[in-house]
Amino acid sequence: MAIQIPDSEAQEFKWEGSLDELKGLVSERAMTGETMLLNMGPHHPSTHGVLRLLLELDGEEIVTCMPDIGFLHTGIEKNIESKTYEKAVTLTDRMDYLSPISNNMAFCLAVEKLTDLDVPARAQLIRVTCLELQRLSSHLVWLGTHAIDLGAMSVFLYCFREREKILEMLEMLSGQRMMGSYFRPGGVWRDITPDFLPTLRAFLDIIPAKIDDYEALLTRNPLWIDRTQGIGVVEPEVALAWGLSGPTLRGSGVNWDIRKAMPYSGYEQFEFNVPLGEHGDVYDRFYCRILEMRETVKILEQAYARLLKEPAGIFRSNNRKFVPPPRAELGQSMEAVIHHFKLWTEGFSAPDEEVFVSIESPRGEISCYLHGTGGTKPRRVHFKTPSFIHIGALPVMTNGHLIADLVAIIGSIDCVLGDCDR
Amino acid sequence: MGVTQKLGNLGVVTTTLDTAINWARNGAMWPLLFGLACCAIEYMSTQASSYDLSRFGMELNRATPRQADLIIVSGRVTRKMAPVVRQLYDQMASPKWVISMGDCASCGGVYNNYAVVQGVDEIIPVDVYVAGCPPRPEQLLHGILTLQEKIYGETIKDWA
Numbered sequence: 072m073a074i075q076i077p078d079s080e081a082q083e084f085k086w087e088g089s090l091d092e093l094k095g096l097v098s099e100r101a102m103t104g105e106t107m108l109l110n111m112g113p114h115h116p117s118t119h120g121v122l123r124l125l126l127e128l129d130g131e132e133i134v135t136c137m138p139d140i141g142f143l144h145t146g147i148e149k150n151i152e153s154k155t156y157e158k159a160v161t162l163t164d165r166m167d168y169l170s171p172i173s174n175n176m177a178f179c180l181a182v183e184k185l186t187d188l189d190v191p192a193r194a195q196l197i198r199v200t201c202l203e204l205q206r207l208s209s210h211l212v213w214l215g216t217h218a219i220d221l222g223a224m225s226v227f228l229y230c231f232r233e234r235e236k237i238l239e240m241l242e243m244l245s246g247q248r249m250m251g252s253y254f255r256p257g258g259v260w261r262d263i264t265p266d267f268l269p270t271l272r273a274f275l276d277i278i279p280a281k282i283d284d285y286e287a288l289l290t291r292n293p294l295w296i297d298r299t300q301g302i303g304v305v306e307p308e309v310a311l312a313w314g315l316s317g318p319t320l321r322g323s324g325v326n327w328d329i330r331k332a333m334p335y336s337g338y339e340q341f342e343f344n345v346p347l348g349e350h351g352d353v354y355d356r357f358y359c360r361i362l363e364m365r366e367t368v369k370i371l372e373q374a375y376a377r378l379l380k381e382p383a384g385i386f387r388s389n390n391r392k393f394v395p396p397p398r399a400e401l402g403q404s405m406e407a408v409i410h411h412f413k414l415w416t417e418g419f420s421a422p423d424e425e426v427f428v429s430i431e432s433p434r435g436e437i438s439c440y441l442h443g444t445g446g447t448k449p450r451r452v453h454f455k456t457p458s459f460i461h462i463g464a465l466p467v468m469t470n471g472h473l474i475a476d477l478v479a480i481i482g483s484i485d486c487v488l489g490d491c492d493r
Numbered sequence: 494m495g496v497t498q499k500l501g502n503l504g505v506v507t508t509t510l511d512t513a514i515n516w517a518r519n520g521a522m523w524p525l526l527f528g529l530a531c532c533a534i535e536y537m538s539t540q541a542s543s544y545d546l547s548r549f550g551m552e553l554n555r556a557t558p559r560q561a562d563l564i565i566v567s568g569r570v571t572r573k574m575a576p577v578v579r580q581l582y583d584q585m586a587s588p589k590w591v592i593s594m595g596d597c598a599s600c601g602g603v604y605n606n607y608a609v610v611q612g613v614d615e616i617i618p619v620d621v622y623v624a625g626c627p628p629r630p631e632q633l634l635h636g637i638l639t640l641q642e643k644i645y646g647e648t649i650k651d652w653a
Contacts, residue, residue: 113574113577114527114577114581115556116526116556120528120529120530120533121529121574121577141571141573142571142573142574142577143529143530143568143569143571143574144571144573144608145530145569145571145604145606145608145609146604146606146607146608146609147604149606149607150603150604150606161603162603165530165531165603168530168531168534169534212534212537215541216537227541228541228542229542231537231538231541231542231543232541232542232543234538235538235541235542235543238538248535248627248629249531249534249535249627250531250626250627488530489530489531
């Protein structure tokens with residue numbers, strides 16, 4: 072019996088749509104009531120954010136899965152149109168909030184390509200260090216939440232323990248734990264601090280053993296294997312046709328890593344492998360990311376060795392038309408004052424041209440399309456983000472599986488809804 | 494002498510009903526397992542190893558609003574999400590509290606545009622605002638302690 076609450080503000084919630092609206096989206100069996108329509112999200116602990124899925128179920132089996140996105144649409148691309156290029160970096164942080172630095176990188180790279188701005192080699196090295204630290208921290212959040220979804224609680228606590236160390240290092244560099252906006256057009260905001268390299272060394276000393284720990288908990292765990300192997304299989308051709316990227320694509324065995332295929336920021340100077348899966352199931356995607364974490368540590372070791380040779384030095388371009396002069400110069404040079412004033416009141420201009428750059432974020436390919444106006448603000452910015460594409464391909468992976476496997480599949484594509492909706 | 498006598502004296506504690514109830518509410522507050530955007534990641538950090546939210550009686554996140562006492566609105570509330578947040582708040586049983594975590598939930602933050610609700614207080618009443626973009630876990634802990642202080646000032650009549 073329903074509880075009657077007289078004189079209360081409680082409202083009756085009715086679905087105002089009609090079943091006809093779903094024609095063509097769900098199977099005919101749903102119209103007759105043979106299959107069940109079930110709403111999952113946007114408030115659901117396993118959808119990794121505010122993703123809503125409309126599921127058509129035959130018993131426990133998923134017949135159709137329809138993602139409904141846009142619950143986190145923030146209008147970031149539109150906001151950037153009213154910001155100067157340097158200020159816009161702050162907004163890009165908040166798209167893919169698990170790897171803000173990758174977003175910074177995509178945007179800065181686009182601005183640098185548009186204005187033909189140089190980035191010194193040492194600045195590129197600092198960038199690679201940050202990008203790889205961020206990749207590790209992003210994968211740690213993915214691993215923790217993916218494991219918690221499948222019932223392995225403790226992995227989450229271990230992963231976040233190590234992630235805190237990475238955030239501490241990023242805080243040393245930028246002054247903020249997550250949204251540092253550390254990358255700026257022409258390099259990075261400031262030089263690495265003296266504490267940074269010893270902290271990085273201490274971190275690199277412990278992390279391989281920690282990754283061993285995560286593997287000991289999951290890789291050969293029969294429960295984990297049962298839940299992940301053979302689930303959500305994507306064939307390589309299908310993966311390419313849907314435009315998947317990153318570990319989600321490499322889990323299917325397609326060798327495509329933008330760091331190797333189209334190197335940026337000096338990635339061609341680092342030695343690392345691109346781990347590939349075979350079967351394209353949840354387990355292979357999981358294992359690809361685990362191996363990728365180890366490759367990341369390899370890159371960080373090389374970056375550390377190179378930074379150690381030059382612990383202080385150039386960190387940003389010297390082109391004063393784009394990069395503000397250091398504070399010390401302001402008291403000595405009138406020209407520096409003029410540049411400072413122009414850059415912080417008006418910003419720099421970029422030509423009326425369009426550029427498109429891609430980088431490899433922890434989730435896959437983030438591309439930035441940037442169209443300048445000849446003035447100081449962009450005409451249009453668009454980000455092509457991996458989460459959007461992966462969520463689009465979700466029905467391919469889920470259809471025919473059980474509803475309990477849906478949680479594993481959502482975890483394995485590592486979607487971030489801020490990245491998807493922007 | 495001494496200890497036994499004092500222990501005996503501790504057998505009865507006199508207090509007001511309000512204090513006792515507020516103490517219980519404070520010590521076992523169940524937050525809603527709910528995250529919107531970037532701040533939700535910092536909220537997860539707050540719960541994880543280094544900051545350990547369970548020290549304040551909050552380790553038990555409930556995924557259903559029916560069992561939750563506290564909703565931490567962590568992140569930007571968009572116009573599409575706003576009705577959902579409101580419905581979640583309506584579904585929670587009284588007494589219930591709201592922490593608005595981060596600049597976006599408090600005032601719209603950097604997003605003064607067509608998509609973002611300019612502060613979650615436009616749709617639900619907020620008890621504590623936590624500033625920051627995103628706030629550090631320490632800041633969120635401070636916000637939670639502030640809320641607990643606030644609860645000690647309440648009487649049961651407030652929720653009657």
